Amino acid sequence: MNTGQQTCVAAPVVAKARRQTELAGAELAKLLRGRVHLDEPMARHTTFRIGGPADIFVQPHDMEDLAATIRFARDKGLPCKVIGNGSNVLVGDAGIRGLVVRLAPKFSDVEWLEDGALVGAGARLARLVKEACEVGLSGLESAVGIPGTLGGALATNAGTDTGSIGDLVARATVLDHDGELREWTAEQFAYRYRYSNLHSSRASVICAHLRLEPAAKEDVVAKVNRLKAKRAGRQPLRAWSAGSVFKNPRAVAAGKVLDRAGAKGHRMGAAEVSRKHANFLINRGSATAAQMRELIAWAHELALGRYGIDLELEIELVGEHCNHE
Ligand SMILES: Cc1cc2nc3c(=O)[nH]c(=O)nc-3n(C[C@H](O)[C@H](O)[C@H](O)COP(=O)(O)OP(=O)(O)OC[C@H]3O[C@@H](n4cnc5c(N)ncnc54)[C@H](O)[C@@H]3O)c2cc1C
Incomplete structure (x- = not known):
């Protein structure tokens, strides 16, 4: 790891x-x-x-x-x-x-088209899902419940087993590290599971053209509601978290691996493995990054020791994490 x-x-x-x-x-x-x-x-x-x-x-x-x-x-x-x-x-x-x-709350303009949308990187996915229901466009339903912006979603290729944001990208406007605007095609993002090459290219995405399918509003709403209920039943959505901490290995969900290994409820200070979903590590109120890192390391060792599964981080560690963490 x-x-x-x-x-x-x-x-x-x-x-x-x-x-x-x-x-x-x-x-x-x-x-x-x-x-x-x-x-x-x-x-x-x-x-x-x-x-x-x-x-x-x-x-x-x-x-x-x-x-x-x-x-x-x-x-x-x-x-x-x-x-x-x-x-x-x-x-x-x-x-x-x-x-x-x-970028948010600026850079959040959204223009709805007949078969898609032009979306600013600062726009929240929650707003996009809601408005897509209102205009009758399908494609964004799997983003329901993901509390990110379009920019973050494009960088991480956010999604679920029902689809990822990268599947919807027609093209995007990015600012390179020299401050120059560039037009990118979907291929330039080199999307894979929870990966884009925005990081390695050091570019910032400003807005994107998403391709969506015209659909009956009631069908879009019904799918959104179904996926929302499924998520609410499985995930601790009110807790302070960053969603799934580890990527799913090919054969089995990381949450299942950790659940079977008995990780639920394990704590390091105020950092806790959620009792609802073992791949969600939550801050119970005053957790430090050091405690969260300790808990992540513990869960990683647990999966490796019990099942030989080397879980890979889905969340990104940013900034300075001291040696004692
Ligand atoms: C309750 C909960 C549920 C979640 N469920 C899911 C899920 O089902 N599927 C999933 O994939 N994720 C999920 N997540 C994780 C997260 O919400 C997504 O990865 C989301 O897309 C991140 O968006 P953000 O705006 O918060 O990005 P940030 O966390 O702010 O940033 C993430 C990365 O994107 C980069 N970035 C952000 N904006 C830009 C930009 N404009 N240009 C270039 N790089 C940029 C950042 O530098 C960083 O590297 C969940 C999180 C929570 C808390």
């Missing part, structure tokens, strides 16, 4: 970096119309409600702001992470160095 672990830095180095961050934040704020925050707690921006501060947190007002932010990061040599609703990430307790860019 790739732990993505980074080490924490010594205090004097942190103090110097802090001064540089303040200067960079002030310089960036002068260039933008959108908001720039220093030391923004990432727990506020993740569905796990876990995560230390982002050095510089930016909410661009428009495309010009976003391009300026990307170029600023490139010119200053600062890491830059675009996030959506933070529903597939575990941010370390020591936070994120460099820039974090949150």
Whole structure:
């Protein structure tokens, strides 16, 4: 399992970096119309409600702001992470160095077409599913209950056994790491199970054209309701989580493996394996990233020891996770 672990830095180095961050934040704020925050707690921006501060947190007002932010990061040599609703990430307790860019609630325009939609990356999937029901377009039903944005869904190829978002992409507009706009075809995302190459190309998706099928509204609504009920019966939707922590191996669901191994209810501090779904690790209120990481490592070892199954992370570890985690 790739732990993505980074080490924490010594205090004097942190103090110097802090001064540089303040200067960079002030310089960036002068260039933008959108908001720039220093030391923004990432727990506020993740569905796990876990995560230390982002050095510089930016909410661009428009495309010009976003391009300026990307170029600023490139010119200053600062890491830059675009996030959506933070529903597939575990941010370390020591936070994120460099820039974090949150597109939502801007970049959320949606234009419905006869056989699809043009959708901003900041738009929530929940809104898309609801509006697709209203206009009678089928294809997005499997996204019901996924609490992410279109951008996050396109990056992770979010979906279920009934379909993934990548299946719907006709083309998309992305901003490359030089701040230049590019048009991508669906093939350029190289979609696989919970994978796209947006990460490796360091591009940010701005909007996408999704292809959908005209259908009777009542049929779309009925399918959405069926899938919603199925999800509600199986998943702890009110708990603070990031959904399934591990990807499903080919032959068997990760949740089943962990359930059979007796993982449900196991705790590390306030991090707990859900009693409803063993692949959902939940924050019972005050869990730290360190505790969640310990629980993840424990569950991984359990599946490996009992069944020889090497579970792979579905969630992404972001930022600095200290050595003791
Ligand atoms: C209760 C619950 C149920 C869930 N069920 C499912 C499910 O059934 N299927 C499933 O696949 N997932 C599921 N998830 C996980 C998660 O909701 C999805 O992966 C979602 O698509 C992530 O979207 P986000 O906006 O929250 O992305 P984030 O978590 O903010 O980001 C995820 C990744 O996408 C990148 N990213 C975000 N926006 C952009 C952008 N504009 N351009 C480039 N990269 C970007 C980020 O850098 C990061 O690497 C669930 C989560 C929860 C909490």
